[in-house]
Amino acid sequence: MKQLKAFGAFWYDFIVGDDWHVAALVVAGLALTAILAHAAKVNAWWLLPVFAFAALAWSLHRATAKK
């Protein structure tokens, strides 16, 4: 059980990292890009970079905000 927990913690840290909001925003950006491209036929190449910048700004804000 301990090894399983350690294994899970390793992969969580490996993929998600210090702030899960970053991973969540990247996945949301990808999903929205796919929806816009396939369902609405909108070539939203700009959307994922926007989500990436938002994720960085939000994560930095959270890490440095006055407690």
Added chain:
Amino acid sequence: MNALPLILTVFIACVVEAVEALTIVLATGITREWRSTFQGMAAALVTLAVITAAVGPAINELPLTALRVVVGALLAIFGLQWLRKAVLRATGYKALHDEASAYLREVAAAEAAARQSRRGVNDWYSFTLAFKGVLLEGLEVVFIVITFGDNQKNIGAAVIGAAAAIILVTIVGIAVRAPLTKVPENWMKLAVGVMLTSFGAFWGAEGAGARWPGNDAALLVLIPVVAVAAAASIAWLRSRQATVAVSVPASEVVGS
């Protein structure tokens, strides 16, 4: 003489792909660990050889789109993590480490356990980054060779163009490796974060169905834009730090 345009076309296309793979390999090797990076690269080349030998021309049927989404998402997430840490360190927020926290103990234990289970690979992170980058770009090189070579009925000429591109990019990589190691560590990590985020956003969006203006040339715009965003983040945090320093003692400012 008829083969020359084919060789040149494949050469240029493959130089682009090889430079992308080289960027990932150099960035990972310089900032993390060379041995694991080379192991990841070698494993990717072996996997690529096995896939090519087993599948042959049917390699064009592999789900490259899905691969781009997965690799793109992971690279973008990794890149943003690197950027976050590098920006926090550059602005002094990451100077204090809470080494005794339970979270870090757990992560350290998990890493140790994970290392035991992966024989011969010291740094799984470096191995995986190099593996994914080289495999994805390698697959694209194979696609280019098969597509162009098959269309022109001259696979041999396409292979010559691709091989020349890979040899040239490898030589350039060896030449720039030493100068790059002299760059301060945190700035190198910031640059790696910029590269990984740019490539991740590029591949991810492409895999999700978006078409970049100018195709691969869009990277020449995307990379500087991400770099500017990182620089702006540093400027923003520095100005914010200056404001906070007026009302909060420095000892209370702890990064996460």
